[in-house]
Amino acid sequence: MTEPGAPWSANEVLRYNALVYAVTGNLTAGNKAKAELLELASWPSSTHPDIEADGHLVDYDTGKFAVVAGEAYDWVYPLLNETERELVRTAIMDNAVEPAHTDYMNGAYLSDARSNRAAHAWGGIGVAALAIMGDGTEDPNLQTYFGASHAVMDEYVDEFSPEGGWPEGVSYLSYGLCDGSGALFYMDALKRVKGENLYAHPGFSGASSFPLYFLPPDRAAATDGFGDSGFSEGFAACAIAKLANEYGDGYAQWYYNNVPVYSYDRAARFIWANSSLPESDPSSLPQSKQFTSIGWVALRSGFSESDALIQFKSGPIPESHGRPDQNAFAFDALGERLLVCPGMPSDGYSNPHYNDYYFATVSENTVLINNDTMSQARYPSEDDPGGSITGFITTGFYDSVTGAAEGAYEGVLAKFDRTISFVKPDYAVLFDDIESSEYEKEFESLFHALGSGSISIAGDTAVITRNGVKLHAKILSPSPFDYDIIAGEPQQPGGVDTATSYLKIWGSRAETQKFLVILYPLPASSALPQITKLENGSALGYRMENGGSNDTMLFDPSKGGINSGGVVSNGAQAFVRNSLGGVARSALSSGSSLAFNSQTLFASSSTSSAAFNYTASRVGGIVDASGAGAISVHSRTPVSVTVNGAVLPGASWSYDAPTGLISFPVGGGNSTIEIQTS
Incomplete structure (x- = not known):
């Protein structure tokens, strides 16, 4: 059952035989799992000797021991007599639940919920505690000791950014969710035994978007090595499969079906994967995303390999x-x-x-x-x-x-x-x-x-x-x-x-x-377009001649006034793309006005950042305003104005044909704008 020289490591023999028995009722597998479980219960400790030498009682390997013991106890329960059940319950208490509580009360390093290792250790120990809860003669300290696991795991889900980002990065999100132990095992067990649903946490519910947005286009691995992560490993198959199945998340299912994933835990993958769940093409998502509280941003042109x-x-x-x-x-x-x-x-x-x-x-x-x-x-x-x-x-x-x-x-x-x-x-x-x-x-x-x-x-x-x-x-x-x-x-x-x-x-x-x-x-084989440096006062930028269009971008953090290459703005940054058909794109950061070749493109009553794309029939873009007020946008003759998906009444906007400006109100914060033109 154990690896030579590593008596604290639980082998997959127990887990897979117990799972086969639970699914098929095969007695050969069940009796093999029972024998392995009773051997596991005879161990004097579940903690790695090096961890004990450092003065700690539990580590993430303790969590793996606890998950295997708790799952197997649940799966082969009908084959155990009461004496054997008591033996397993005692081992779980003595080798996992009680020492974990002691470490928690002493402020051990694994009590820090910001670590994937905490999810491994406390999540696994919590699973084992939940497996024996309410069964037989319950240890009077079980509920109290279980509280340590629950406290850490409750804090763990709080560490996710509101959008689902994990501060340690993509690889360690994967590891902390599912690798023989982890957060998903605990959350599933907690939901079944106590009816408490940590999956409903608003940050955690977006966790699948984190690996999706930082997926390298070549899909050779789960991450580019951003943060303290490796280049070569795929995201855990069991983790992304569970997130897809739990939330009915078609984008997570797309990831599971189309990205090389890694089977850290084949048993969990078997249980959680749902091949009938339809996938959703991520091309329907916003291309880029900010994960606010952790300071990570993914800027994408799309989700294809090119x-x-x-x-x-x-x-x-x-x-x-x-x-x-x-x-x-x-x-x-x-x-x-x-x-x-x-x-x-x-x-x-x-x-x-x-x-x-x-x-x-x-x-x-x-x-x-x-x-x-x-x-x-x-x-x-x-x-x-x-x-x-x-x-x-x-x-x-x-x-x-x-x-x-x-x-x-x-x-x-x-x-x-x-x-x-x-x-x-x-x-x-x-x-x-x-x-x-x-x-x-x-x-x-x-x-x-x-x-x-x-x-x-x-x-x-x-x-x-x-x-x-x-x-x-x-x-x-x-x-x-x-x-x-x-x-x-x-x-x-x-x-x-x-x-x-x-x-x-x-x-x-x-x-x-x-x-x-x-x-x-x-x-x-392609040549770089011609690029010319622009300088004017405190402003610095460039002009790029690229086929039939020209890009002009200038930066002026001091806001002394941008006035170069035909671009005039009071912002910290301004961008204009123009072609023979006129202005095709414009952008402004932290300002209230932008003009090109004496034509006002954007004006706002408050400091704003904005970006617009112009076609023959539409002007579309976004405004991030520091406060509610009025904006004016360069446009052909408008037919309708939509702000954040709502069509504005005609009386709420006005168009000045001589200046080519349409004016209307927006709220503070982000507003998505669409102007249909004739």
């Missing part, structure tokens, strides 16, 4: 599996991982470079100060999480996210605002606005790629090449700049160690610095 994904993080760093990755990002496009995260080395935490590379700021696509490889604090103070998302807007044609991360640098910086704008589906724009808290400093921006010879640079353009795809990085600021191309540590896409390298760029020492880089992925 679509692009930009991952961005600026938010609290979890004590368990956190990384110093504030304002870090990764970029996948055209089926390739182009700018990558450090991931987890093949030899895990024992890697000799784990602390000085994988767990250091130098391994992330963010900014170093004075070449300090550990520029960001690993664990910022409770008063300042080190990073936060300060702006986010998403549409089907344009996304923009801004993070503030000066707090991660422990007083060295007064400002580090990073904006990534995604002009869908073509390219991204990175803009950094950095200020030293005192004295001049050297600021270095990092870009990591797979492949030891994958980065080259000529003039102001770096090129990252990956399997017939080239990511062109047009560096417009600083100018001039210095650079270095450095060998990084191996990463594991597809489970195979792959060499990496990274580009480091920096300007002269200064108290302030602005980085402006255009990131344009193209097939190797």
Whole structure:
């Protein structure tokens, strides 16, 4: 039953034979499971000796022991006599439930519900407690001791962001939900035995969207290695199957059916998978999503294998599996991982470079100060999480996210605002606005790629090449700049160690610095469009000539006034795409006016961020207003106006033909706008 030298490990023989008996009534399997269960009950301890040596009584392996014992007790119950049942109940109490309560009262590290290991340990122990509850002569302390498991698991579901994000990342969400133990086992047992439904928790109910939005387009694994996660593992099949089945979630079922998943737990997968549940194509979902309380944002052009994904993080760093990755990002496009995260080395935490590379700021696509490889604090103070998302807007044609991360640098910086704008589906724009808290400093921006010879640079353009795809990085600021191309540590896409390298760029020492880089992925045979740098006063940006259209984007964090390339705005950022047919797209961040070639495109009575797409018959977009008020939008002759799905009465909007502006009221916050035109 047990592995040699590891008497604390429960084998799957017990679990699978018990399941076969429960499903089919096969006595051969049932009696085998019974014998294994009674052997398990004879163990003196369920805790790994190394854990006991550290002064703890339970660990996540205790949770696996407890799940196996509790499930098997339930499944082969008819084959046990009362003496045997008492033996199993006593083992569960003595080796799992009671020591877990003691550890909880002593504040042991696994009592922290923000860890996937807590879900493994306490979830499994809770399952075992629920399995014996109300049976035979109940231990008078059982209900009290069970309270420890329930307290931790109740806190565990509270740690999810309102949208379903898990602070440790996708891989550790998967592990904490289902891997021989975990949250889903406990939640199922709790619902059946006590009628309490933790699945109804509003954050947890969205958990399946987290792996979906951060799924790399190549689908080679569940994650790009964002956070402290590996590159090579799929999401747990049992976890995504259960989420799909529990909520009738067709998008989770799509993930289960179309993405390579990993059978951590084949028994749970067998029980929870529902092949008759219809799937829903995620193309019907909003393309991009912010997971607010954890500071993760996924910017997507879609969910196909040829679509692009930009991952961005600026938010609290979890004590368990956190990384110093504030304002870090990764970029996948055209089926390739182009700018990558450090991931987890093949030899895990024992890697000799784990602390000085994988767990250091130098391994992330963010900014170093004075070449300090550990520029960001690993664990910022409770008063300042080190990073936060300060702006986010998403549409089907344009996304923009801004993070503030000066707090991660422990007083060295007064400002580090990073904006990534995604002009869908073509390219991204990175803009950094950095200020030293005192004295001049050297600021270095990092870009990591797979492949030891994958980065080259000529003039102001770096090129990252990956399997017939080239990511062109047009560096417009600083100018001039210095650079270095450095060998990084191996990463594991597809489970195979792959060499990496990274580009480091920096300007002269200064108290302030602005980085402006255009990131344009193209097939190797395609040429980068012509890009011209624009500067006017405090504004910095570019003009891109791309076939029959021109893009103009400018940044002015000081809001001194944008006036360049025909674009005039009082915002922090402005974008216009124009062609022979006129303006095709526009966007504004943190302002109240935007004009192009003397034509007002947008005006608002309050500070707003907005983005609009213009066609011959429709103007559509989004406005995020700081308060309720009136807006004016450039339009052809309007026929109808819809705000957040409701058609406005004709008396509530007005159109001024000479200026081409339609005016109407919107509330504070996000409003989706659609103007039908003639």
